[in-house]
Amino acid sequence: MFEDFVAETVDADGLPIFVRHAGSGPAVLLLHGHPRTSATWHRVAPMLVSRGFTVVCADLPGYGRSGKPAPADDHQPHSKRAGARRLLAAMRALGFDRFAVVGHDRGSYFALRLALDYPEHVVKAVLVDCLPISEHLDRITARFATEWWHWFFFAQPGIPERVINADPDAWYHGDPDVMGRENHAEWRAAMRDPDVVRGMLEDYRAGVTVDYRDETADRAAGRTLRQPVLVLWSLRDDLEQLYGDPLLIWRNWAADVTGHGIDSGHHVAELAPDDLTAAIARFLDRDRDCRS
Numbered sequence: 001m002f003e004d005f006v007a008e009t010v011d012a013d014g015l016p017i018f019v020r021h022a023g024s025g026p027a028v029l030l031l032h033g034h035p036r037t038s039a040t041w042h043r044v045a046p047m048l049v050s051r052g053f054t055v056v057c058a059d060l061p062g063y064g065r066s067g068k069p070a071p072a073d074d075h076q077p078h079s080k081r082a083g084a085r086r087l088l089a090a091m092r093a094l095g096f097d098r099f100a101v102v103g104h105d106r107g108s109y110f111a112l113r114l115a116l117d118y119p120e121h122v123v124k125a126v127l128v129d130c131l132p133i134s135e136h137l138d139r140i141t142a143r144f145a146t147e148w149w150h151w152f153f154f155a156q157p158g159i160p161e162r163v164i165n166a167d168p169d170a171w172y173h174g175d176p177d178v179m180g181r182e183n184h185a186e187w188r189a190a191m192r193d194p195d196v197v198r199g200m201l202e203d204y205r206a207g208v209t210v211d212y213r214d215e216t217a218d219r220a221a222g223r224t225l226r227q228p229v230l231v232l233w234s235l236r237d238d239l240e241q242l243y244g245d246p247l248l249i250w251r252n253w254a255a256d257v258t259g260h261g262i263d264s265g266h267h268v269a270e271l272a273p274d275d276l277t278a279a280i281a282r283f284l285d286r287d288r289d290c291r292s
Helices: 044-050 080-093 106-117 133-137 142-147 150-154 159-166 181-191 194-220 239-243 246-250 273-285
Strands: 006-012 015-022 027-031 054-058 099-104 122-128 229-234 257-262
Touching: 006 080, 015 044, 015 080, 027 044, 027 080, 027 106, 044 054, 044 273, 054 080, 080 106, 080 194, 099 106, 106 122, 106 194, 122 273, 133 194, 142 239, 150 159, 150 194, 159 194, 181 194, 229 239, 229 246, 229 273, 239 246, 246 257, 257 273
Parallel strands: 027 054, 027 099, 099 122, 122 229, 229 257
Antiparallel strands: 006 015, 015 054
């Protein structure tokens, strides 16, 4: 897994961020979702390298082998704004001042914040299985609350840590034959670490508090994404069933936005890596301007 990739930890605004990187050409940062690590990209990343990109896969702050910010009552240390600042610092530590970003699931919220706050550094954004957090929360229905109940459970203080850490293997499920055995082993080790579990939960707690407020302020100020944006979603997940065409919502956030569904379940990087890689590469190749 990740043959010919360099694995290292870099200082990112005072927090260590674990990264894997390889390749040459335009730089692209890949950000995983919950409850994964950067290993979820083990099939996609080498294919992007073979297509002429420099690829960086990072463990999100609080996840995997990256540093764990100390929790705070206001959840600011785990906000997407704080995480985006650290991820930008990690890319600059690796020598990349301009790059594209691809985020899936929770990683897409960090990618969105990177693109909003640092348009001079983030030249393109690919957001997978994602709507802005505020769009979800402003559209809460009984179906959303029932199917996405984990958002509100994870936001509770203390309780989810006790439940998950009591038996993480029973809480989280993964198939090594689908995920790949090395990816599965890394994922399983991470979810059995109470510090990782706390970091992941703090991500959700920040989501429904500080991140929601930050996005609401963005919309009130008329801030939108200035770079080209590609939106992708898994057709065998529920985003389209909940909201219809996601592009109709994303057009409120970006002027240059395109996208389509992919015939896959939610963990698309593992379930449909060829289709996902092809969509990302076509979009990034449209203008090769994400060089360092």
